[in-house]
Amino acid sequence: MALKPARIAWELETTASVEKTWALFSETDRYNRAVGFGFTFEGTPQDDGRVERTGTAAVMGLRFVWDELPFEYRDNEWHRIRRRFRAGPASDVLVTLRLAPSEGGTRIRYTIEATPRYAIT
Secondary structure, three states: OOOOOEEEEEEEEEOOOHHHHHHHHOOHHHHHHHOOOOOEEEEEEOOOOOEEEEEEEEEOOEEEEEEEOOOEEEOOOEEEEEEEEOOOOEEEEEEEEEEEEEOOEEEEEEEEEEEEOOOOO
């Protein structure tokens, strides 16, 4: 039986344009460093020209390792990043950013969906 993901979402607005907001949020490596996640990534070239990315992070003394799947995006509108964890409490995490013009700038919606590896009974 597939487990349902837990979802955390928040919205905020900025006076910056959609283009400026996209420039900040779409550069995910810089964004991750700025918020202090401590993520590191390693790329392994494949024979077919793809690069497989593996991410790691240490949070509260726990080490997490995941496979970073290719980004999906539409410039100035949205991007989605899926991470498949090799071990730990979550099997899969999907992070989605959506931008929309607002009267005063840009509306930002950020969603994290984490699929648990095990059911809690």
